[in-house]
Amino acid sequence: MEKKRIIKLLKILSQSQCPISGPELCTKLDITVRTLRNDIKECKNEFLQHGIQIISKHAVGYTLQVINEESYYHYLEDMMKEESENQMLIPIYPEERVNYLIRMFLTQNDYIRIEDICDMIFVSRSTLSNDLKEVREKLNYFHLELETKPAYGLKITGSEFHKRSCISQYFYHTNGNDDMFLSQTKSSQQQEEISKILYETMVNQKFKLTDIGFHNLVIHIMIALLRLKEKEQLTHYKYDESIKNTKEYEIAIQLCREIEHSFHVIFPDIEIYYIALHLSGKKAVQYSSNSLFMNHEYEILMTQIIKEIKDKYNIDFTADMDLQTSLSLHLQPMMNRLKYGMYIQNPLLEQIKTENPLAFEISVLTANIIAKNYQVDVSENEIGYIALHFALAIERYQKQGPKKNIIIICASGMGSSQILLYKIKQKFKENINSIYVTELYELPNIDQSLYDFILSTVPIPFPTQIPAIHVQYFLDNQDMISLSEFFKNQNEMSFVDQYFHDNLFFNDLKGKTKEELIHEMCTYIKQVKDIPNGFEEEIFKRENYSVTEFGNMIAMPHPMEPMTNETFITVGILKKPIKWKHQQVKYIFLLSIQKNSKDALGLLHETLSSLVYDKKAMQELEKDSSLTNLKKILKRIAEEQKENDIDTLFG
Structure with a gap:
């Protein structure tokens, strides 16, 4: 059984809260039932040697049993290193080749000849030409180009800032947002130390980051330390002097000084600037419909957006102050990201597009208005996050929605947290008194005795004082059953x-x-x-x-x-x-x-x-x-x- 399939099999089983049927597992792996049985039989002894066992129950499905966690994670780490980090295996499928090529170009400062690339990955010149079209498209998203020089070959050109954004995606977010694997294969003493410094700085400065924003900033600092160690020359980047007058820049200075002291490096001014940009683009604002006085500029923008939606979709959000407040809060860091050309990842994008297309369509319309007003490009990842706000607004529009006290933890910020909040209110409104939304890293500092239980979309790696339920971003049937036990409209195709x-x-x-x-x-x-x-x-x-x-x-x-x-x-x-x-x-x-x-x-x-x-x-x-x-x-x-x-x- 090839390592790539072992990794995918273990990933699927480890992330499932209940047994997975054979046909469903085969569909996810794109193999036959016979192949699945042969694979598990073939790897049975190897799995046992590394502290795991795959249990199969007739008419129930497959589950993963971890006998020895340390052995299991070492096993994963070895496979992931061989499969992706060290790039020992030659990619076979087009998408794998594209990602392989991007990683290769990112690690080379010199030109690479096309003939050498063909020999390296065993493809024809015409196949490589097709792959390079997609490489260019993906690099363009990060404001990078694949420069061609006759007789020399190809290399990536662009600012160091945008190269690092691309490095973060293709080396630290391989195959999407595989936190379970990345947390094991990427963890290090350095990462733990940076996380500690960042957390203490955020607490001292009373500055909030989403969990994903926190994680991404840690990765950015790790990349910065690596690039400084390798003495990478920073390419010219247009410096916006106005950012020096922001709170984010003050925090970046303090953060850099702490990291310099711990890692014995010197951060040039441009590195402080980069970190300030990250802070301005990834900050989280605690939701409060009573505490925000909307920026006049955004008030005008919201008025235009709501009018366009009413004109084109016959949906009137004029009286929905929750939407106007939450979207305005979202726009503040988003506009910073757009202004400075910062990349953002949206692990929920495909699910948002598929499961709530109307909200996504309204968000496309919104993105078009923003693009016209501010002369910026709004990516579909950003559109997906905007759609979360409209999804909630549509639900309120269709059915106005809230007695237990609940804590909600969601790694990707206010949009996803609010989905859970309103979903819970809609289904269990008679049983809810209050809901508090927070980030995982703040949970130890909360007086949990004031609450009845915790809902979290990410595993909680430490003990809690009250029961904790792990749920999906979008509550599935099993989640609803579990919640019903704690709490003890249908569409028509007309x-x-x-x-x-x-x-x-x-x-x-x-x-x-x-x-x-x-x-x-x-x-x-x-x-x-x-x-x-x-x-x-x-x-x-x-x-x-x-x-x-x-x-x-x-x-x-x-x-x-x-x-x-x-x-x-x-x-x-x-x-x-x-x-x-x-x-x-x-x-x-x-x-x-x-x-x-x-x-x-x-x-x-x-x-x-x-x-x-x-x-x-x-x-x-x-x-x-x-x-x-x-x-x-x-x-x-x-x-x-x-x-x-x-x-x-x-x-």
């Missing part, structure tokens, strides 16, 4: 017959690319529907913000904003899947929502959440790709949702 019609159903499309298929479908739509000029252009504009591929081979393209006088869905089913951007797509649902219609509140969410997560339904559609069968499947899913009364993200 649009199925109304919006799916034979004259907008195509299973013989000829396009080979995303662009060709969208153009082809728009051409067909024009023959049967009255669509305005610029309809197709608005679809591509929306795709440029964030592609509408959602997994399970489904794409959901649509205009940037509601444009037509009626709601309709155009369905395209391909003979063979095509690569949309990152994922394979075979089923295209091109939506157009009626202007000033409330249909958008349910339509996007219903279609995506019902099909994207239902592999069985898509297998049925694969066998019979007729419109009649598609409508039958959607109606059946709606009935199952009524019977089971299972919540999705914000339903």
Whole structure:
């Protein structure tokens, strides 16, 4: 069994709160049931030697039993070093090659010849050329370029600040946000010392960071120490003198002095500046709807955003002061990040896009307004965080929501914390007295005797005085059962017959690319529907913000904003899947929502959440790709949702 699959298997099992069925595990690993059984049998003795055992129970599933934690973590560390840190294994798949190439360029100061790269990773020049297109796209996100010099080759160019942001992503956040593995393979005495200094500085200065912001700043300082030790020359970076007058700069000076004393280094002024930028872009503000007097600039911006949402989606957030307060608080550090070109990671992005698409669409509209007003690029990671605020606002809009005292701990800041807060209030409002939201590192300083239990989206590595429940960012069924024990609306697919019609159903499309298929479908739509000029252009504009591929081979393209006088869905089913951007797509649902219609509140969410997560339904559609069968499947899913009364993200 290859090490990559062992790592993925252990990761899946270790992060699950309950047994995982064989078919589900096989789907996640992209292998057959027979292969899974053979792999576990083959590695049984190796696992036992390293302090772990995989238990299989008939009709229940697979669980991971850790017998010896120290041996287990050493085992993980050895595999991760071989697999990624030391880059001993040659990448096979395109995504692996792209990440490998980025790491390689980041560790080289000189040009690398294309021929040498081809020999290094055993690919043809044409294959490498395709990979380099994606490398350039990913580097561009960090404001870096892949410079080509004839007869010399390729190398990364850009500011040291942006190189470090990229290093942080590709060396310290490999394969997303694998905290469980990274905490074991990246931990060191140096990291612990930096964390201690940073925490003490934040407490002394009464400055708050989110848990993720805290972790990322520790990583930034580790990278800074490494680069200074290697005597890396800092490239020119435009220095904003105004930041010297901020509290963040004062804190950065104190922090650097403490680190200099502990690690016997000298931080140049530019390093203090970098840390001040990090602080300004990652600070957390304690939520309080009564304590914020909104910045006049943001008040004007919020008024414009709320008006645009009302005009285009017929949703009026004018009276929702919670939204205006929380979003304004979010905008302050976000605008600093945008101003200085700082990268931010959003581990919830794909789940947010898939499970609450309406909030994401409203956030795309918001990002477009911000981009126009401030001449900045708003990434889809930022859009995802904005969407958390709108998701809560939509829930309040649809159903106004709160007796136990609860502490909520969430690593990624106010947006995610507020999701949990409102979800809990909605389901258990009769049982709640108060909820306090905080970060993990502040928990030991809180008087826990005043509360009944803790909800945390991250494991708590130390004993607590009161019961603690580990839950997902988005509460699943098991979480709800656990919470119900402590505490001792359903969507309808009514649009199925109304919006799916034979004259907008195509299973013989000829396009080979995303662009060709969208153009082809728009051409067909024009023959049967009255669509305005610029309809197709608005679809591509929306795709440029964030592609509408959602997994399970489904794409959901649509205009940037509601444009037509009626709601309709155009369905395209391909003979063979095509690569949309990152994922394979075979089923295209091109939506157009009626202007000033409330249909958008349910339509996007219903279609995506019902099909994207239902592999069985898509297998049925694969066998019979007729419109009649598609409508039958959607109606059946709606009935199952009524019977089971299972919540999705914000339903």
